[in-house]
Amino acid sequence: MSTEAAERTNLLGLPREELREFIGQLGSPPFRARQLMNWIYKRGTHSFAAMTDLAKAFRAHLALVAEVRAPEILSVHRSSDGTRKWLLKADASQAFEMVFIPEPDRGTLCISSQVGCALDCSFCSTAQQGYNRNLTTAEIVGQVWLAARELEREAAEPLAGSERRVTNVVLMGMGEPLANFRNVVPALSIFLDDFGFDLSRRRVTLSTSGLVPQIYRLAETTNVALAVSLHAPDDALRSELVPINRKHPIAELLQACWHYLDEQNGRSVTFEYVMLDGVNDSPAQARALARLLRGHPAKVNLIPFNPFPGAQYRRSPAPVIQRFRDELLQRGVLATIRRTRGEDIDAACGQLAGRVVDRTTVRLGNKVIGVAVQP
Ligand code: SAH
16 A cells, blocks of 8 residues: 555544544635535545535545545345345454344444454353454444445345335444444444434444443433443343443443433433343343333343354243243333344344454463453
C-alpha cells in the first residue's frame, strides 16, 4: 500500500460534526457535510467521482485525502432460514463476523465491535477465541454500510416474504461494545443521525455483559436501547458464567440499568438469559429472577443455548424454557423466548468465532501461563 493511501481518512469513521471539521480544513463550507453524507449513507456511494452535485475540484481533493472504505468480505454463508453471515477482514490474519436476520416485519443486522472478546464468558464461542483488538469506528459503521449495499445488490434474489433492508442494528456480534466505548459511541451517532442511517433509537440496541461504569457514561452520551446479558439470578452463579460479575455484581449492574432508563427516558432494559440445561434453568431460579426484576421496567429474553465445538453446556429442553418463561410471566415479568436463527451456518447467538489472534493469554503448548492484556 502506498503511504498516500495509508494516510487517507476513512469518512465512515466520522460522525457529522467531525466530518464538518474535516471538510472545513479542506477549505470547503461545512454544510457540504450534509451532501457528502447523503451520498455515502442514503445512496451507498463510495466513489467521490460519482458525487456529481459537489464541485469537481472538491471531489478531486477528497479523492486524494479521503476514502469511503468498508471492511472487505472474505466469505458469505446463507442459512436455509434466510439468515446470512459475512466473514469480514480485519487484517492479513484476522477476521470478524456480522449476521443479517430477515423477518417479515424487520431486517436485523447483528454487528461486531471487537476482534474477539476478553470477557471470557464460559458459554460463548467468541470468548474461546481470545481477544485481539477493538474495531475502529469506520469498521463498525462499515458493517452496516456494507450490509445495506450487499442486500440491495441481492435484491433480485427472492427472500420469501421477509424484510431485506437493514431496519434494526444490534451490537450483539463479536466483542463487548462497552469495552470499545471510544469507537462505539461515534458509530451509534452515525446510526441515529438523520443524515446518516437515520435509525430510530429503539431500533439500535447495544448489548453488554455489564460494564457498570461505562453504562453510566453511556447514559450521558446516547439513548439507544440497552440489553444486558444477565444469565443468572445470583452472584455466585453469574460470576461463574460471566466473570466480569466479580467486579460489578448484580445489584450494582441493575442500579446502572435503572439509571440509564431514567436519564434516557427509555422504556425498558432487555435482560438476556441463556438457557443452560441444569445450570440456570430451574423454576426456583426463575422465581429468583422475577424477584430481582419485578416492578422494574425490564423484559427478559430467554436464549436457548447454541452449542459450539468444545462447549461444556447443553441447551435446556423446550418445555423447561417454556416453564421458566411462564414462572416469570406469572410474576408480572415480561419474558419472551428468542427464536434461534442461522444455526446451520453457525450464525446464532454466541456462535460467532471469526478468526482471532489472541493477545490476552500467554500459552505454553495448550496451557495458559499468564494474561498479557486486561479487558
Ligand atoms: N458482549 C456483549 C455482546 C454480545 S451479545 C454481551 O455480552 O452482551 C451476544 C448475546 O448472546 C449475549 O447475550 C450472550 O451472552 C449470548 N450468548 C453468548 N454465547 C451464547 C450461546 N452459546 N448460546 C446462546 N447465547 C449466547
